[in-house]
Amino acid sequence: xxxxxxxTPDPKRFIAGTTDDWEIIIGLEVHAQVTSKSKLFSGAxxxxxxxxxxxxxxxxxxxxxMLPVINEECVAQAVRTxxxxxAQINLRSVFDRKNYFYPDxxxxxxxxxxxxxxxxxxxxxxxxxxxxxxxxxxxxxxVERLHLEQDAGKSMHDQHxxxxxxxxxxTGVALMEIVSKPDLRSADEAKAYITKLRTIxxxxxxxxxxxxxxxxxxxxxxSVRKPGGDFGTRCEIKNVNSIRFIGQAIESEARRQIAILxxxxxxxxxxxLFDPAKGETRSMRSKEDxxxxxxxxxxDLLPLEFSQAYVDQLKSDLPELPDAKRSRFIGEGLSAxxxxxxxxxxxxxxxxxxxxxxxxxxxxxxxxxxxxLGKLNETxxxxxxxxxxxxxxxxxxxxxxxxxxxxKIAKDLFDIIWEEGGDPAEIVExxxxxxxxxxxxIEAAVDEVIAANPDxxxxxKEKPNLAGWFVGQVMKASGGKANPQAVQELVKQKLxxx
Amino acid sequence: xSELISLTIAEAREKLVxxxxxxxxxxxxxxxxxxxxxxxxxxxxxxxxxxxREMAKASxxxxxxGEVGVLEGIPLGIKxxxxxxxxxxxxxxxxxDNFKPEYESTVTQNLWDDGAVMLGKLNMDEFAMGSSNxxxxxGPVKNPWREAGSNSALVPGGxxxxxxxxxxxxxxAGATATDTGGSIRQPAxxxxxxxxxxxxxxxxxxxIAAFASSLDQAGPIARDVRDVAIMLQSMASVDEKDTxxxxxxxxxxxxxxxxxxxxxxIGVPKEYRIDGMPDDIEAVWQQGIEWYRDAxxxxxxxxxxxxxxxxxxxxxxxxxxxxxxxxxxxxxxYGLRKTGNDITDMYEQTRAKGFGDEVRRRILIxxxxxxxxxxxxxxxxxxxxxxxxxxxxxxVFADGVDAILTPAxxxxxxxxxxxxxxxxxxxxxxxxxxxxxxxMAGLPxxxxxxGLDSKGLPLGxxxxxxxxxxxxxxxxxxxIEQAAGKFTPEKWW
Numbered sequence: 008x009x010x011x012x013x014x015t016p017d018p019k020r021f022i023a024g025t026t027d028d029w030e031i032i033i034g035l036e037v038h039a040q041v042t043s044k045s046k047l048f049s050g051a052x053x054x055x056x057x058x059x060x061x062x063x064x065x066x067x068x069x070x071x072x073m074l075p076v077i078n079e080e081c082v083a084q085a086v087r088t089x090x091x092x093x094a095q096i097n098l099r100s101v102f103d104r105k106n107y108f109y110p111d112x113x114x115x116x117x118x119x120x121x122x123x124x125x126x127x128x129x130x131x132x133x134x135x136x137x138x139x140x141x142x143x144x145x146x147x148x149x150v151e152r153l154h155l156e157q158d159a160g161k162s163m164h165d166q167h168x169x170x171x172x173x174x175x176x177x178t179g180v181a182l183m184e185i186v187s188k189p190d191l192r193s194a195d196e197a198k199a200y201i202t203k204l205r206t207i208x209x210x211x212x213x214x215x216x217x218x219x220x221x222x223x224x225x226x227x228x229x230s231v232r233k234p235g236g237d238f239g240t241r242c243e244i245k246n247v248n249s250i251r252f253i254g255q256a257i258e259s260e261a262r263r264q265i266a267i268l269x270x271x272x273x274x275x276x277x278x279x280l281f282d283p284a285k286g287e288t289r290s291m292r293s294k295e296d297x298x299x300x301x302x303x304x305x306x307d308l309l310p311l312e313f314s315q316a317y318v319d320q321l322k323s324d325l326p327e328l329p330d331a332k333r334s335r336f337i338g339e340g341l342s343a344x345x346x347x348x349x350x351x352x353x354x355x356x357x358x359x360x361x362x363x364x365x366x367x368x369x370x371x372x373x374x375x376x377x378x379x380l381g382k383l384n385e386t387x388x389x390x391x392x393x394x395x396x397x398x399x400x401x402x403x404x405x406x407x408x409x410x411x412x413x414x415k416i417a418k419d420l421f422d423i424i425w426e427e428g429g430d431p432a433e434i435v436e437x438x439x440x441x442x443x444x445x446x447x448x449i450e451a452a453v454d455e456v457i458a459a460n461p462d463x464x465x466x467x468k469e470k471p472n473l474a475g476w477f478v479g480q481v482m483k484a485s486g487g488k489a490n491p492q493a494v495q496e497l498v499k500q501k502l503x504x505x
Numbered sequence: 506x507s508e509l510i511s512l513t514i515a516e517a518r519e520k521l522v523x524x525x526x527x528x529x530x531x532x533x534x535x536x537x538x539x540x541x542x543x544x545x546x547x548x549x550x551x552x553x554x555x556x557x558r559e560m561a562k563a564s565x566x567x568x569x570x571g572e573v574g575v576l577e578g579i580p581l582g583i584k585x586x587x588x589x590x591x592x593x594x595x596x597x598x599x600x601x602d603n604f605k606p607e608y609e610s611t612v613t614q615n616l617w618d619d620g621a622v623m624l625g626k627l628n629m630d631e632f633a634m635g636s637s638n639x640x641x642x643x644g645p646v647k648n649p650w651r652e653a654g655s656n657s658a659l660v661p662g663g664x665x666x667x668x669x670x671x672x673x674x675x676x677x678a679g680a681t682a683t684d685t686g687g688s689i690r691q692p693a694x695x696x697x698x699x700x701x702x703x704x705x706x707x708x709x710x711x712x713i714a715a716f717a718s719s720l721d722q723a724g725p726i727a728r729d730v731r732d733v734a735i736m737l738q739s740m741a742s743v744d745e746k747d748t749x750x751x752x753x754x755x756x757x758x759x760x761x762x763x764x765x766x767x768x769x770x771i772g773v774p775k776e777y778r779i780d781g782m783p784d785d786i787e788a789v790w791q792q793g794i795e796w797y798r799d800a801x802x803x804x805x806x807x808x809x810x811x812x813x814x815x816x817x818x819x820x821x822x823x824x825x826x827x828x829x830x831x832x833x834x835x836x837x838x839y840g841l842r843k844t845g846n847d848i849t850d851m852y853e854q855t856r857a858k859g860f861g862d863e864v865r866r867r868i869l870i871x872x873x874x875x876x877x878x879x880x881x882x883x884x885x886x887x888x889x890x891x892x893x894x895x896x897x898x899x900x901v902f903a904d905g906v907d908a909i910l911t912p913a914x915x916x917x918x919x920x921x922x923x924x925x926x927x928x929x930x931x932x933x934x935x936x937x938x939x940x941x942x943x944x945m946a947g948l949p950x951x952x953x954x955x956g957l958d959s960k961g962l963p964l965g966x967x968x969x970x971x972x973x974x975x976x977x978x979x980x981x982x983x984x985i986e987q988a989a990g991k992f993t994p995e996k997w998w
Contacts, residue, residue, distance in 0.1 A: 065608060069833040071601065071714040072588050072610060074747050104829050106875070108852055115832020171848075173837070299873035303884060306718035306826050309748060 008029055013149060013190055016234040020192045024265040029260045030234045032241070033191035034151075035253075036226040037204060039214040040158065041084045047181035048075030048118060051411065055220050059174040066369035067179040069113035074307050077102075081181040083313065084213040085125050085155050085320050088183055091211045091328055092150050094129025096318050100154075102308045106301040111160035111174050119184075121302040124154035125311065131187075131207070134347055135199045139248050148200050158182050176219075183214065189228065189238070194257040198250050201225060202351075206329050210353045224248045227281075229260045230269065239264070239482045244281050244288050256281040260288045331355055336368075345372045348380070354390040355380070361397035365433040366404055374400050378421050399424050402431035411435060413442050415487050443489045446497070449481070452489065453497045456480045464502060471504040509534035510675040514579050514732040517678060521568065521578050528568070528578025531678075532561035532622050532833035535580045539624065539676050545569050545998045548661075548671040550585060550643045551593040552625035560622040567620065574620030576739050582677035584668050586633055587613050587723075588712040590778055592623075596714040597641040598631045600859025601840040610712025610844075611744045612681060612723045619739040624677050628667030632831065633716045633859045635687055636936035638666025639921065640863040648696055649674040649994040651963045653961035659918040660680040662692030662936070668726045669696040673994055679727035679736050683713060685720045687914075687940025688817055688950035693726050694913035694965025697954045697992030699982070700726040700731045702940075704973045705947035706751035707737075709744030715830040717823040718749075720944040730986050732952060732965045734758035734979045753973060762983050769981065772906035776812035778937060779915065785958035786912045793910055793966045796988040807906060809897040812942060814890050819941040820934060821874050821887035827864075828871025834859065866930065895946040902971050908981050911939050913952040913965035939967060949975050953982040963992045 021028040046053060049066035066073045103121040129150035136143035160178035164171045185204065191197045205223060208214040216223050225248075230241035242264070244256045259281075264274050278297075279288040306460045327335075329350040336346035342492045349359045349372060358379070363371035379400060383393060403420055406412045412420060412435055420431055420440065435441055443449060456477055457464045467473040482489055509531050512520065520764050522527045525615045536554050557580060564578040588606040595601035599688055609617070617623070630640040637660035638646040648661040648670055661670040665682035669692035674679050682689040684702035693700030701724045708723040713719060725736035739757065744750040778787075836842035836855030843858050845851035850959060860868070874883035901909065915938055919926065926933045943950035949972070952965040966985055969976045 010734050068838055070588075070606065070608070070839070071594065071596065071833070072710070072712040073605070074605075074711050074749075075747055076746060106832060108832065108835060110835075110837045113833060113838060115835060116829050299877045300968060301829070301872065301877075301880075303825060303829070303875055303880070306747065307715075335784075 011188075012238075013188070014146075014192055017192075018234075020196075020234040021234055022261065024269050026269050028234055029231045029261070029265050031193060031257065032176075032189050032230045032232060033193075033197050033236055033257055034189040034228040034241075035187045035191065035197060035201060036228070037185045037187075037201060037209055037224075038224050039088075039185060039204075039216070040222040041081050041155075041181035041183055042215055043078060043080045043084060043181055045078055046179040047078055047081050047155060049179050052180065053180050059172070061176060061177065063175045063178065067113065067175055067311060069115070075305070077241045077308065077311065078181065081155060082125070082313070083321060085153065085183055086313075086318055087211050087325060088185075088208060088213045089126030089129065089153055090318070090322050090325055091207045091213070092126070092129035092131055092153065092185070093431060094153065095127030096148055097123065097127055098313060098315065098318070099123065100311045102155075102305045103302045103313065104305045109159065109162075110171065111162045111178065113160070113175065113178060117157050117159065118305055118308070119156035120154035120452070123310075124152045126153035128152070130204055131200065133203045135196055137344070141344075144342065146196065148196075151188050152181055152188040153185045156182050156184055178468055187465050194254040195229070197257055198254045201250055201253060203329075203368050206351060206353075207272045210326055211330050212326075218249050221248065224463055225253055227253055227256055227260075229257055229264070230274070231261050231264045239268075240276050242274065242277055242279050242288070244279050245291060247281050252281055252283050255283070255286055256288060259286055263288065272470055299319065325492060326353075329353075329356075339368045341372050348376055352390055358390060358393070358397050362400045362404070364401070365402070366401060370404055371401075374404060378418070380445055382421075382425060394428065395421070395424050399431055406431055406435060410490065411441055413487060413491055416440050416442065419487075420488045439488075441488065443485055446493060449485075449489050450497055452481050452484050452502050453477070453494065456484065457501055467504060474498050475500060477502065510538050512678070513728050514576070514678050514735050514746045517579060518577075518735075521639045522573070528561040528564040528580075528622060529558065530622070531578060532557050532580045532624070534676060535624055542674060542676060542966065542998050546647045546649065546670050546674055546676070547593050547644055547941070548628055548646050548667040548674065548676055549625045550597065550628050550667070553592055553623055555796040556592070557622050557624050560617070564620050564622060572577050574739075575735060575940075576616060577620030578622060579620070579678050580622045580624050581616060582624050582627045582668060582671045582680040582735075583613055583681060584629050584665055584681050586629060586683050587681055588714070589613055589623065589626065593626050594714075595642070596632045597629045597643055598834075598860065598864070599642045599841055600834045600855070606712075608712060611709035611742065611746065612713065612740045612998075615742055616681070616736075621739070623786065627665075627671055627680055630664035630666065630688075631864050632714065632827070633664040633683055633685055633721075634827070634863050634867055635663040635862065636687070636933050637919070637921070637923075637926065638663040638692075639733065640861050641666075645921050646670045649920070649998070650696060650918060650962055651997065658921045659962070660695065660921050660923075661754045662695035662872055662918065664688040665692045665726060669693055669698055669700070672696070672698045672726050672728060674998070676992045679725055679732055681723060681740065682726045683716075683721060683723050684940075684944065685722075685823060686944050687937040689724045689726060690940050690950055690965070690967055691914050691936055693952040694954070694963065694967075695918040697994065698728060698962035699727050699730055699951065699953050699986070700724060701733050701737060701951040701975065701978065702753050702943060702949065703741060703975055704739060704751075704949045705900040705944075706749055707741045707949070707973065707975070709742060709747040709750045711744055711746040717825075717826040718830060719826060720819075720823055722944070729991060730951075730979055730983045731759060731762050733951070734762060738977065751973070756976055758976060758979055761980045764980045766797065766984055769797075769907045769977070770805055770905050771797045771802045771981070772805050772807035772901055773940050774807050774809045774812065774909060774911060776809050776913040779938065782912075783958070784913060785917070786915065786964060788986055789956045789958075789964045789966065790910070790912050793985055796984060799988075800984045802981075802984075805906060807830050807901050807904075807909065809894075809901065809942070811890060811897050812944065813891045815894055815942040815945055816886045816934060816938055818890045818894070819945060820870070821883050822891060822945070824871035825875050825884050825887075826871070828875065831860075831864070831868055863930070894942055898946045898948060898969070907971070908974070908977055909969040911967045912938060913967040915939065915941060917958045917960065917962035917964055943967075943969050948972060949978055951982050953988045955985050957992065973987075
C-alpha cells in the first residue's frame with residue numbers, strides 16, 4: 008500500500024525531543040469481535056465465560072475432514088460496520104488461509120481475508136478535545152479496509168508445572184480487523200479514534216466493545232519523523248487491550264524512537280509488546296524473524312458474493328449513528344459540547360431522548376449530564392447500571408416546571424430516588440417536599456428575618472446586593488421549600504429596594 | 506459361498522429382492538473371503554465383522570418390513586480416508602494413530618442410509634498421496650492381477666489401491682474411493698474394474714480427510730458400469746456442511762445405461778498421444794474409437810493445447826493445498842504425539858515420525874511454492890494455467906463434443922518396489938498424466954476396462970464428460986464394456 012499523508016503538520020501536535028520537534032505517525036489495526044450467536048465458520052456458541060473447551064465444534068477443533076461454512080450473520084455484521092464507517096462495500100471478497108503453527112490454532116491456519124477484503128476504504132470523523140480553551144477539533148481519519156477473520160484460542164501456561172493448556176472456546180469466533188490509514192498524529196487522537204470507533208460499533212450492535220473481555224484490542228503502528236518529512240520506520244505494538252494503554256504505548260514508543268534517532272541511531276522495523284506495569288514497550292520479534300504466512304485463497308470456501316440490493320437493505324435498517332444524532336441534537340437547541348457527551352454512548356442518547364420527549368431539550372440535557380452522568384461517574388457506574396429511569400428524571404423536571412418543587416429540592420429528590428426508587432410526585436407529597444408558595448407564610452418568614460437583623464436591613468438600602476443574604480436566610484428557615492422567586496420579590500419589597 | 510461374492514451389485518440386488526439370499530448370507534460370504542485372502546492382498550486394514558453382520562441383520566429386518574434402499578444389504582469396503590464413526594480412520598497414516606472419529610462422513614452416511622453394509626476400512630496411499638498404494642503406513646496392497654506366467658506382485662495403483670484390489674478380488678461388492686489427480690481411475694484401470702470421479706461438487710467432501718480441497722472428489726469403484734452408477738447415485742448429494750457441494754438433483758444414473766450413443770460426438774485429443782506410449786495402450790485406444798464408430802457415434806479429432814502443462818501445474822496446486830490441509834496434524838489434539846523439549850520440537854518430532862516420505866515431500870513442495878517470493882512464480886501462475894486447462898475443455902464442449910476418449914493410464918500395473926519409480930518420484934507422478942486434467946477442470950471422468958495388454962494385464966480407457974454429465978459417461982462407457990467384456994483376474998490366491 009502506498010502511504011499518503013492526508014494531514015497538515017501542526018505545531019500543536021509536535022512533541023519536543025532534546026534537539027528537535029517531532030511528529031508522531033500512528034495507524035491502528037483494531038480487532039473487534041463480531042456480535043453473533045455462533046462462530047464465523049461453525050455453529051459453536053460465542054458466549055463469553057463458558058467452561059474451557061465447552062464451546063468447541065468439530066470444525067473448531069480441526070478434526071480430519073471438517074469444512075468451514077460461513078455464518079451469514081457475521082457477513083451482515085461486517086457489511087453494517089462498513090456502512091457505519093462510510094466505507095466501500097465489496098460485493099465480492101475472498102477468504103484466504105494464513106498459515107502458522109500454534110497450539111491454539113487447531114487448523115494450522117487462520118481463515119482471514121488478505122487480498123480482497125469485504126470492506127474497502129472508509130472515513131471516521133473524530134472529535135478531539137476539549138483543549139485548554141474547551142474547544143473540540145473534528146478530524147477525518149481514513150479507514151484502509153475491514154476484513155473478517157477467525158480468532159485464535161487461548162494458551163494457558165500457568166496451569167501445570169511442565170505443560171501448557173489450551174482453551175478453544177474463542178477459536179473461530181468472528182473478528183473484524185479494521186485497519187486505519189496512518190492518519191493519526193498523537194496519542195490523544197488515537198484514543199479519540201478508537202473511542203469513536205467503539206461508539207460506532209456499539210450503535211450498530213456489531214461489536215460490544217468490551218475491551219476487558221477482549222472483544223476489542225488493537226495493534227498500534229508507531230513511527231516518528233521531523234514535521235512534514237518522510238515517514239519513518241514503524242514499529243508495531245501488538246495486542247494492546249485498553250484505550251489508556253494505547254495512549255501510554257504510543258507516548259512511550261514515540262519517546263523511545265525519538266531518543267534513538269536523536270542519538271544518531273536508526274529504528275529497526277519490529278513487533279513490540281507493551282508492558283503496562285513498566286509503561287514501556289519491549290521487542291517481541293524483528294522483521295527477520297517475521298513469519299511467512301503463505302497466504303493463499305481457502306479452497307474450502309467459494310468467494311463471498313452478495314448483491315447491492317442486500318447491502319441496500321442492510322443500509323436501510325441501520326440505526327441512527329452518533330454523528331447524525333449529534334447534528335440532530337444541535338439542531339434541537341443543544342450545545343455542541345452537550346450533544347457530543349450525550350451521543351458518546353447510545354444508551355445515554357436513548358436515555359436523554361426519553362427524558363426530552365415532550366420536555367425542554369436543554370433542561371433534559373442538563374439533568375442527564377449534570378445529575379445522572381455526574382452521579383454515575385461519582386459511583387463508578389455505567390449508564391446500563393442506573394437505578395433512576397428516564398421517566399423518573401422526567402417526573403422530577405415536570406415537578407420543577409409546575410413550581411411544585413424548587414431546583415434545590417429536585418436534587419434532593421433525585422438522590423432519594425437514586426437510593427430508594429419511587430414515583431417523584433408521590434415522594435414529594437408524602438415527604439412534604441412541596442415548595443411553599445403561600446405568600447402569607449413566606450411574608451411572615453421574611454418579616455422575621457428582617458426583624459432579627461435590623462442592621463443588615465438598614466445597610467441593604469445602600470447596598471441592594473445584601474438582599475441575596477436575606478433570601479438565603481429565608482430559604483434556610485423554610486428548609487428550602489419556599490418558592491425562591493416569591494422570597495426574592497418579598498425581600499426586595501420589604502427592604503424597600505426595587 | 507464363492508458364488509455369492511462373484512455377484513455384481515445389480516445381480517445381488519436381484520437375488521435379495523427375490524428372497525433367494527439374505528444380506529447376512531452375502532455379508533458372511535464376503536467376510537469369509539476377506540478372512541481367507543486379506544493377508545495376501547493387504548487390501549483391508551480393518552475388518553469390521555461384527556458391525557457388518559449387525560448392519561446386514563438390520564438390513565434384512567428392514568427388507569422384511571418392505572423398506573428397501575438402493576443399496577439395501579450390499580456389503581461395501583470403505584477407503585480409510587472417509588470418517589466412519591467409532592471405526593479406524595487414519596488416511597493410512599501413522600500420524601493419525603488410534604484416531605476413531607465421533608462422526609460419519611456424508612458420503613458413507615448416504616450409503617448406510619440407503620441400506621449398505623460396511624465390511625471394513627481399505628488400504629490406500631498415505632493421505633491419498635501416491636499412485637501405487639506403496640506410501641501407506643500399513644504397507645503395499647497386492648494387485649489380484651499378475652503378468653501371465655509370473656508370480657511377481659504388482660501394485661494395484663493408487664491412491665485407492667485397497668478399494669480397487671478388494672473389488673477385483675471380490676472382497677467387497679463395491680468400494681468407496683477418492684480421486685485428486687487420478688486416484689480412482691488409475692487403480693480401476695490397473696485392476697480391470699470401473700471407477701468414476703464425478704464432477705467436483707457432486708459428492709460432499711465433509712468427513713473425508715482433505716488432501717487438496719479444490720481437487721478432491723469421492724467416487725465409487727465397482728465391477729461394472731451399472732454397479733458404479735448405482736453406488737454414485739447413493740453417494741452423491743448436496744450438503745450444507747460442504748459449501749463447495751452443488752445443489753442439483755441426483756439423476757437416476759442406472760436408467761441411462763443401455764441407451765444408444767448414436768449421434769454422440771466423441772472427441773479424441775491429439776495431445777494425449779504422448780512420446781513413448783506403449784503400443785498396447787495405443788491399440789486399445791484405437792479399438793475404443795472403432796467401437797464408438799461402430800455404435801454410431803461421431804469421432805472428432807480435438808485439441809486440448811494446455812495438456813502438457815497439466816501435470817507440473819497439478820504438482821504445484823495439490824501440494825500447496827496439502828501443505829496447509831495437513832497442518833492440523835500437529836500432535837496437539839489427536840493422533841500421534843512425539844514429546845519434545847518444547848512445542849516446536851514436539852511439532853517437528855511428531856510430524857517427522859508421523860508422516861511418510863511422500864507426504865513430507867509434498868508438504869515441502871507445497872510450503873515452498875506458497876512461500877513469500879515464490880508464490881507469484883509458482884502458485885499464482887499455476888492457477889492461471891489451471892484456468893487455461895479448464896478453458897480448453899470448455900472450448901471443445903462448446904464445439905459440440907459430448908465426451909472425450911483417452912487412455913486412463915500410460916502403462917499397465919507395474920511391480921511393487923519398481924526401482925525406476927522408487928528412485929524418481931517424477932516417474933511415479935507421470936502415472937497421473939491422463940487423469941489430472943480432469944481434476945484441474947473439475948470435470949467427471951470414468952475409467953472402464955477395455956482390454957488386456959501383451960502381458961495379460963488390464964488396460965483402461967477414460968471418458969471425460971461435461972460438468973454434471975455423469976449420465977452420458979455411464980451411457981458411453983457401457984458401450985466399451987459391452988464390446989470389451991468384463992475382466993476378472995484368474996484366482997491364484
